[in-house]
Amino acid sequence: MTHTATFLGIPPFPIAAKEALADSQLRGNMHLATHTIRTKRARVAAELDDWEQLRVAGAAIKDDVMANMGRYLEQLEESLTAAGATVHWARDAAEANQTVIDIARRHAVDEVVKVKSMATGEIGLNTALEQAGISVWETDLAELIVQLGDDLPSHILVPAIHRNRSEVREIFLREMGKVGMPAEPNLSDEPAELAGAARLHLREKFLRAKVAVSGANFMVAETGTLVVVESEGNGRMCLTLPEVLISVVGIEKIVPTWAGLEVFLQLLPRSATGERMNPYTSTWTGVTPGDGPQEVHVILLDNARTTVLADEVGRQALRCIRCSACLNVCPVYERVGGHAYGSIYPGPIGAILTPMLKGVGTSTSTDALPFASSLCGACYEVCPVRINIPEVLVHLREQVVDSHRGGVPGTLLTTMKGASWLLGGGWRLGLLQKAAGLSTRVLWKQGVIGRMPRPLSRWTDARDIPAPPKESFRAWWARTDGGRKKVVGSPHGTPRNGTDQK
Amino acid sequence: MNAREEILRRVKAAQVTPTGHPIRRDYARTRDLPDPVGLFVERVEDYEATVIRTDPGGVAVAVAKSLAGARRVVVPAGFNTSWLPEDIDVVRDEPPLSAADLDQVEAVVTGAVVGVAVTGTIVLDHTEGQGRRALTLVPDLHVCVITAEQIVGDVPEAVQRLTPCVKRGRPLTWISGPSATVDIELIRVHGVHGPRTLRVVLVDSPTS
Numbered sequence: 001m002t003h004t005a006t007f008l009g010i011p012p013f014p015i016a017a018k019e020a021l022a023d024s025q026l027r028g029n030m031h032l033a034t035h036t037i038r039t040k041r042a043r044v045a046a047e048l049d050d051w052e053q054l055r056v057a058g059a060a061i062k063d064d065v066m067a068n069m070g071r072y073l074e075q076l077e078e079s080l081t082a083a084g085a086t087v088h089w090a091r092d093a094a095e096a097n098q099t100v101i102d103i104a105r106r107h108a109v110d111e112v113v114k115v116k117s118m119a120t121g122e123i124g125l126n127t128a129l130e131q132a133g134i135s136v137w138e139t140d141l142a143e144l145i146v147q148l149g150d151d152l153p154s155h156i157l158v159p160a161i162h163r164n165r166s167e168v169r170e171i172f173l174r175e176m177g178k179v180g181m182p183a184e185p186n187l188s189d190e191p192a193e194l195a196g197a198a199r200l201h202l203r204e205k206f207l208r209a210k211v212a213v214s215g216a217n218f219m220v221a222e223t224g225t226l227v228v229v230e231s232e233g234n235g236r237m238c239l240t241l242p243e244v245l246i247s248v249v250g251i252e253k254i255v256p257t258w259a260g261l262e263v264f265l266q267l268l269p270r271s272a273t274g275e276r277m278n279p280y281t282s283t284w285t286g287v288t289p290g291d292g293p294q295e296v297h298v299i300l301l302d303n304a305r306t307t308v309l310a311d312e313v314g315r316q317a318l319r320c321i322r323c324s325a326c327l328n329v330c331p332v333y334e335r336v337g338g339h340a341y342g343s344i345y346p347g348p349i350g351a352i353l354t355p356m357l358k359g360v361g362t363s364t365s366t367d368a369l370p371f372a373s374s375l376c377g378a379c380y381e382v383c384p385v386r387i388n389i390p391e392v393l394v395h396l397r398e399q400v401v402d403s404h405r406g407g408v409p410g411t412l413l414t415t416m417k418g419a420s421w422l423l424g425g426g427w428r429l430g431l432l433q434k435a436a437g438l439s440t441r442v443l444w445k446q447g448v449i450g451r452m453p454r455p456l457s458r459w460t461d462a463r464d465i466p467a468p469p470k471e472s473f474r475a476w477w478a479r480t481d482g483g484r485k486k487v488v489g490s491p492h493g494t495p496r497n498g499t500d501q502k
Numbered sequence: 503m504n505a506r507e508e509i510l511r512r513v514k515a516a517q518v519t520p521t522g523h524p525i526r527r528d529y530a531r532t533r534d535l536p537d538p539v540g541l542f543v544e545r546v547e548d549y550e551a552t553v554i555r556t557d558p559g560g561v562a563v564a565v566a567k568s569l570a571g572a573r574r575v576v577v578p579a580g581f582n583t584s585w586l587p588e589d590i591d592v593v594r595d596e597p598p599l600s601a602a603d604l605d606q607v608e609a610v611v612t613g614a615v616v617g618v619a620v621t622g623t624i625v626l627d628h629t630e631g632q633g634r635r636a637l638t639l640v641p642d643l644h645v646c647v648i649t650a651e652q653i654v655g656d657v658p659e660a661v662q663r664l665t666p667c668v669k670r671g672r673p674l675t676w677i678s679g680p681s682a683t684v685d686i687e688l689i690r691v692h693g694v695h696g697p698r699t700l701r702v703v704l705v706d707s708p709t710s
Contacts, residue, residue, distance in 0.1 A: 029687075036688050053529035060525040067520035070513045077506075083671055089505035141694055142685035158685055165686055191686040195694050202695065207601045223668055233639065233681040233696025240635040241601050251509070258668050262658035263529070265676075273684065276545065277621035277657075280696060281676035282635075288673050290598070291634035302505075306512035315518065 005150050006127070007342045013368040014461075016340035017332075026162055030337050033161045038328040040274025041382065047276070048266065057263045059386040062319035065254045066309060072221040072254045073300065079224030083286025085296040090248075093123035096301050100125060100213060100246055101132045103297055107244055109134065109210050115228060115238045116140035117215025118156060118322055119248050119301055121344040122357070125213065135179075136213075137205045139234035141198050148175040154338030154346065156324035157272055162337055165189040176201050202234065212238035212293070216249045217321065218264060219298070222257045225285045226298065229268055229278050239282050245293035250301050252309075252318040264321060267384035271323035304357045313395040314356050319385040320349055326379035326389060332372055341369065348379035352392040360396060361403030370396035415455075426474075433472035531662075533655040538619040542653050543704060545622025549679020550692065551700040558708055561585040561647060565611060568645040568701035572608035576641060578633025581613060585647055595633055604636060609643035610697075615667065617653040618660045623678045624648060624702065625660060627667040635673060644697040646677075649705045 010016055020026060045051050065072055077087045090096035104112060112129065114120070114136055126136045126147075138147040145160040146153050149171040153159030160168070169189040176183045176197070181204055183197045214235070218227040226247055228235045239245060255261060269278040287296050309315050327333045327347030338346035342365050343354040351369040358366045370393050379389040422428050452460045471479075480487055503511070535541055543553045554564040566587035569575060576593045577586065586592070593599070593607050613631035614624045624646055626632045638644050654660050664674060681696030692698055 033688050048530075050529040053526070057525060057527055057529055060521075060523065063521055064525060067518045069516075069518070070510050073510065073513070089509055091505045091508055095505060139695070140685070141683045145685070158688065160685060161688075163686075168686055191689045192691045194686055195683055195691045199694055203605070206695070207605060220668075225668055231681070232683045232685075232694035234694065236635065236639050236675065237695050240639055251513075258665055259661060262531075262661040265661070266657050275678070276548075277618070277623045277676070277678035279549075279678050279680070279682050282673070283668065283676075284673040285668065285671045288628075288634075288671065291628055291673060292636075300509070302509045302512065306509065306516055309513065309518060310516035315516075 005152050010342035012365045013372045017336040020336040020340045026337050034328045034334045044270040044274050055386050058267050061260050076221040083224045085286040085298050088299045090299050090301050092303050096123050096299050097125055097128035099299050104134050104211055111135040112211045112213050113137045113139055113209040113238050115214035115235045116143045119215045119250050139202050156322050168194050172197050206237040209242045211244040212242040214247045216247050218255045219253050220258050221254050225283050228282045231279045240292045244295045246297045248299045251305055268321050271325040271384040308356045314392050316387050317352050325382040329378040329382050348389045355396050360399045367400045430474050531658045535655050538655055539650050539653055542617050542619040546702055551679050553702045555704045557706055562587050564703045574607045576607050576610040576637050580630030604640035607641050610637050610641045611645045614648045616660050616663050617648045620656040623676050626675045627672040643699045645701045647703045650707050
C-alpha cells in the first residue's frame with residue numbers, strides 16, 4: 001500500500017497549535033486520554049514506596065551507559081554475535097533503511113510485518129521499504145489505524161489517541177479490504193469488536209510472514225539480550241513466527257547488565273500504561289535453535305544520537321525509555337495534541353529530542369519546539385529516569401537564539417535594547433508607565449490586554465497580559481509620599497499589591 | 503571509515519565524563535510480603551485472568567475445568583502427564599507444527615518457570631514442559647500450571663532467578679494477564695493477537 005503521510009510540511013508549532021486548539025473534538029479526546037493515563041500512572045507509582053530510588057537508579061544506569069557507550073557497544077556486539085545474531089551499524093536513517101531493504105531482498109520477500117517502534121518511525125523505514133517495492137504491515141492496533149487511515153501518530157504509546165471509535169470503524173470498513181482480509185460489513189464501533197476485526201485482518205499476515213521488523217526497548221550489553229515490552233501480542237507474533245527478524249535499535253537503548261532490567265521493568269510499565277506490568281514482555285538472545293526466527297539481525301542506529309551525546313546538558317534526553325508519561329501530564333500537549341509537534345516524538349520529550357536529533361537552526365519548525373512549553377516542570381516530576389526537560393528546553397532556547405545571531409538584529413534584540421534604555425533611567429520608566437496606563441486602556445478588555453499591533457502581536461498572539469493599573473507604584477509613591485501623606489478624595493485609592501511594580 | 507568505526511569515533515569524540523558516583527541500588531531488591539502466593543492470585547485476577555488453586559492431587563481436575571470443554575489441546579514435551587485430564591485430544595509439537603496448524607488447535611497447556619507476586623506475572627523460559635514460544639501464542643486459550651515454589655515477590659527477585667536462563671540464551675516470555683489493548687479511546691479490551699483467555703492453575707506445595 002502507499003503510505004504518503006509525513007510530518008514534512010506540517011506548519012511550525014505556533015500555527016499548528018492554533019489549528020489544533022480550534023478542534024474541540026480533538027481537545028475533548030486528548031483531555032480524556034491524558035487524564036485517564038496520568039491518574040493510573042500516579043496510582044501505580046504510589047504503590048511502590050521505593051519509586052524515587054528506582055528513578056534515581058534508572059537515571060544512574062543510563063548515565064553510566066552514556067559515559068561508557070563505546071565499551072558497551074563493543075561488548076553488545078560481541079555477545080550478540082556469540083549468540084548467533086548478525087550486527088549491523090547505521091550512521092543515519094538512509095544507512096539503516098538500506099540495510100533492512102538489503103536483508104528483505106536477499107530473502108526475496110515483497111512484504112514484512114512490523115512491531116510498533118519509535119526508531120523505525122524516526123528513520124522513515126515504511127516509506128523507504130515501500131519505495132523499494134516491499135509492503136509493510138504495521139501490526140500494533142493503533143499503528144494499524146494510523147497506517148490504514150494514511151494518518152500520522154500523535155502519541156508515543158497510543159498513536160491513534162486522536163481518533164474515536166466511529167472514525168476507527170469507518171477506516172477499517174473502507175481500507176482493510178484494499179490490503180487484505182476485509183472487515184465484516186456489519187462491524188459495530190464497539191472497541192472489542194474493532195480489536196476483533198484487527199485480529200482477523202492481521203492473522204493471515206502473521207501466519208505467512210517470512211520477515212519481521214522490530215525495535216527494542218532495551219538491549220543488554222552483557223548477554224546480547226533484546227527486550228520488547230508490549231500489550232497486544234502482535235510483538236510476540238512478529239518476534240516468534242517469521243524466519244527472519246530485523247531489529248532496528250538506537251544505540252542509547254543499552255542496559256549494561258541483565259540485572260539492570262530489574263529497575264526498568266518496574267519503571268516502564270507503571271509510567272507508560274499505568275499498569276503494574278504490561279501484558280507481554282519478550283526477551284531473546286540471538287538465535288534459539290528450534291524456536292523462533294533462525295536468522296536474527298540487529299541494526300545499531302546512531303542517526304544523530306552521538307550529537308546529542310556530545311551536548312553536556314542535552315544528553316540526559318538519551319536516558320528516555322519512551323514511556324510517554326511526560327506527554328500525559330503536559331498542559332501544552334493535552335491541549336494541542338501530538339501532530340502540532342511535527343515529529344514522531346511529540347510532547348515535552350519531543351520538544352527537546354526533535355531539535356537535538358534534527359539540529360538546532362536547521363528549520364523554523366524545529367526551532368519553535370523548545371518554546372512549546374510553559375516550563376511548568378510536570379514532565380520532570382513524572383519522568384521515570386529523571387530527565388530535567390525544563391532545563392534542556394531553556395538550554396535549547398539559548399541555542400536557537402544563538403543560531404540566529406548575526407546580520408540584522410531581530411525584534412527580540414531590538415526590544416531588549418529598548419527596554420534596557422527605558423529601564424536605565426527612572427524618569428523614562430515613569431513616563432512609559434504613564435503612557436502605558438493610558439494607551440493600553442484602549443486595548444483593555446476584562447482586565448487583560450488582547451491582541452496588539454505588530455511586532456508586539458508576536459507576543460500577544462499567544463499570551464494575555466494583565467492590563468496595567470491606572471496608577472503606577474512610582475506615581476502612587478510620589479503622590480502619597482509612600483502612603484504617609486493622607487490624600488483625601490483620591491481618585492485612585494491605594495494601588496493593589498504586586499501589580500504595579502512592573 | 504565504515505559505519506562501525508565512525509559511530510565509535512563519534513562516541514569517543516562526545517567525551518562524556520563519568521559522573522563519578524556509583525549507581526545507588528537502594529531500592530527494594532526483595533519485598534517482604536506476608537503472603538506472596540495469595541498476592542500473586544489477587545494480582546493475576548486483577549488482569550481478569552482466572553486462577554484455580556489446588557493441591558498436587560487436584561491438578562488434572564483443575565486443568566480440565568480451565569480447558570472448559572476445549573478438546574484439541576497442544577501439550578509441549580516434558581509436561582507432567584499426570585496433570586492432564588484424560589478426555590482431551592493431545593496434539594504434540596513433534597515434528598513442529600506449522601503456524602497454520604497451531605491456529606487450528608483450541609488450547610495449550612504449559613508449565614512456567616517463575617511467577618511474580620506483586621505484578622501478577624508468569625514467566626516462561628520455553629524449556630521442558632513449556633514448549634517453544636509459538637505454542638503459547640497462537641492458540642486462543644492458554645492454561646498455565648505454576649507451583650507455589652516458583653512464585654517470587656517482585657521484579658528484582660524474578661530477574662535474579664531468571665539470570666541462569668538468560669545466560670544460557672533462553673528466550674523469555676513474561677505474561678501478565680490475557681492479551682489486551684487500550685488503543686481505541688483508552689478502553690481496555692482483551693484479546694487482540696495473543697491468547698484471549700488466560701487461566702492459571704496454582705499448585706500449592708504438599709507441605710503447606
